[in-house]
Structures are given as structure tokens and as C-alpha cells.
Amino acid sequence: MGRLYTSNINIGYGDHVIVKNLSVEIPDKKITTIIGSNGCGKSTLLKAITRIISHQSGSVVLDGKDILKENTKNLAKKMAILPQSPESANGLTVGELVSYGRFPYQKGFGRLTKKDIEVIDWALEVTGTIEYKFRSVDALSGGQRQRVWIAMALAQETDIIFLDEPTTYLDMAHQLEVLELLQKLNKEQERTIIMVLHELNQAARFADHLIAMKDGEVVKAGNCEEVINRHVLQKVFNIDAEIGRDPRTNKPMCITYNLVKGENKHEENRIPDHFALSANY
Structure with a gap:
């Protein structure tokens, strides 16, 4: 097995099980993207792997150890998470927010050391946000704020x-900016990136490994060729997709799609004949 994997985990709230008996392996030093419809368990899986929520059974293993047995600060030195809706940073400057990333390394009264300040400035430089260091986070655009959270x-x-979902609420240009930054971190610094994305073509373009989920289970895991195809997308999203090639990356992409409907599905919602006839006039 690899460095990070889950083994037969079940995750739920009370009696409601969301993720069922799930085993996945996260490739090291690659970009892994989790796709699936709303409510399929993507975010729940992320939260369980990072110990934000507990799993009911099974195990999440990092570097040969169950994460439930790992010291909190030690775990925070190995993995970081940017949630879908980061907590408000009202009143904080960019530098102050990014400094929170140094928490696992602080001792005593938590004063920043010279090393801490060097790392903070490095993170701001890498994400292209050093010029905002003394500005209020509230004064930044959505794309700028997202890069600052990544810097943290x-x-x-x-x-x-x-x-x-690091691209949520961002326009197309800022979505691309954030995803290219993550790709750069992966290629140049060999960071292992695991993210949830809704947009299929973004997932295909930037991921090395894809995990497609439905109803708390993995339908297919593999490279883009194995996951972005008509059969898998029909199972996961109930769509009939036309798959082509991205002319810039040569990766598979969804060109268009229709909903798959059963023979008598939604019969009760069929347009009455007299309305259909009147539409012809």
C-alpha cells in the first residue's frame, strides 16, 4: 500500500451511513481529484481522512499509522486542509492569517520565530500574495483570498x-489561477494534492488520479482515461456524455451530455398532449 490510504471505513452521522466500507489509496506526490454528485460523500471522505470528523469503523492510515492514534500536532505537520467555506478572517491582515499555519510548530506563548517569519514570507511569495501581506483579508477579491488561504x-x-472545492464562487479566470497554482506546487515541490471538484473538465485537466463516487461508494478510481468515459459518467451522474479530447492537453473531456431517463421515468411529468399540439402553431 501507499503512504496514505483508507481501509473499509464507514462514515456517518448517527444511524445514517454516508460512506460505506470504502477503501481507497491516495497516490503520493500526485494530484488526486474526487468527483461525484452532491451528497455522494466526497466532502465527508475528505473530513474523515483529515480527522475533522470520526469514522465509525475501518481505518485511515498515514505512514503506517492509524491517524486516530497520531498526535494532533504531528498530524498537522503532515497534512493541511482548506475547507469548502473557510472560517471568516474578519479584521485579520493577510500576514496574520497565513501565520496561523505555523501553529503546529509553536511552543509556549506561540510567538513567531525567525524561521516562522521566513516560512510565512515564502508561502506568500509562492502564491503570489506577498504584496498583500499587510492588507486586510476582507479587502481582497475572491481569487486573491483563495490564494491567501492556500498560502496558510x-x-x-x-x-x-x-x-x-477550492474553485467554488470564483469566476473562470480565478478558477484557472488557483488550479494552475496547485499544479505548480505539485510539479515543482512534489506536494500531494487531494481535492474535490465539481467541474468534470477541470478534474480531467489537472488530475493525475481520479476517484468517482456515488452514494458513499467508489464507482471507479484510476487515471483520466479510466474514469472520464461514458460508462463511468453514466453510473456516477446518470448522464449520457459525449467524450472528446482537450486540444491543449489531449486528455479526455466531456463535450456535451443528456440526462439518462428510464423508459417510463418521470411519466407523471410528461407534457399533456394538448400543450404539445399548441406548441406547433
Whole structure:
């Protein structure tokens, strides 16, 4: 097995099981993207792997140890997570927010050391946000704020970074900016990136490894060729997709799609004949 994997984990709230008997392996030093429809368990899986929530049974193993038995600060030195909706940073400057990433390394009264300041400035430089260091986080655009949150994750100096829908609420240009930054971190610094994405073509373009989920289970895990195809997408999203090639990356991409409907599915919602007839006039 690899460095990070789950073994037969079940995750739920009370009696409601969301993720069922799931075993996945996260490739080291690669970009892994989890896809699936709303409510399929993508974010729940991310939270369980990072110990934000507990799993009911099974195990999550990192470097040969069950994460439930790992010291909190030691775990925070190995993995960082950027949640879907980061907590408000009202009143904080960019530098102050990024400094929170140094928490696992602080002792005593938590004063920043020279090393801490060097790492914070490095994280700001890498994410292209050093010029905002003394500005209020509230004054930044959505794309700028997202890069600052990523800088905070980088300041943790972890090999593994989890991101839950990092492009949510961003326009197309800022989405691309964030994803290219993550790709750069992976290629140049060999960071292992695990993220949840909704947009299929972004997932295909930037991921080395894809995990497609439905109803708390893995439908297919593998490279883009294995996952972005008509058969898998029909199972996961109930769509009939036309798959082509991205002319810039040569990776598979979804060109268009229709909903798959059963023979008598939604019969009760069929347009009455007299309305269909009147539409012809």
C-alpha cells in the first residue's frame, strides 16, 4: 500500500451511513481529484481522512499509522486542509492569517520565530500574495483570498494538502489561477494534492488520479482515461456524455451530455398532449 490510504471505513452521522466500507489509496506526490454528485460523500471522505470528523469503523492510515492514534500536532505537520467555506478572517491582515499555519510548530506563548517569519514570507511569495501581506483579508477579491488561504496551508509545511472545492464562487479566470497554482506546487515541490471538484473538465485537466463516487461508494478510481468515459459518467451522474479530447492537453473531456431517463421515468411529468399540439402553431 501507499503512504496514505483508507481501509473499509464507514462514515456517518448517527444511524445514517454516508460512506460505506470504502477503501481507497491516495497516490503520493500526485494530484488526486474526487468527483461525484452532491451528497455522494466526497466532502465527508475528505473530513474523515483529515480527522475533522470520526469514522465509525475501518481505518485511515498515514505512514503506517492509524491517524486516530497520531498526535494532533504531528498530524498537522503532515497534512493541511482548506475547507469548502473557510472560517471568516474578519479584521485579520493577510500576514496574520497565513501565520496561523505555523501553529503546529509553536511552543509556549506561540510567538513567531525567525524561521516562522521566513516560512510565512515564502508561502506568500509562492502564491503570489506577498504584496498583500499587510492588507486586510476582507479587502481582497475572491481569487486573491483563495490564494491567501492556500498560502496558510503551505505555511504548515506539509507534504499533503487537501482542498474541498477550492474553485467554488470564483469566476473562470480565478478558477484557472488557483488550479494552475496547485499544479505548480505539485510539479515543482512534489506536494500531494487531494481535492474535490465539481467541474468534470477541470478534474480531467489537472488530475493525475481520479476517484468517482456515488452514494458513499467508489464507482471507479484510476487515471483520466479510466474514469472520464461514458460508462463511468453514466453510473456516477446518470448522464449520457459525449467524450472528446482537450486540444491543449489531449486528455479526455466531456463535450456535451443528456440526462439518462428510464423508459417510463418521470411519466407523471410528461407534457399533456394538448400543450404539445399548441406548441406547433
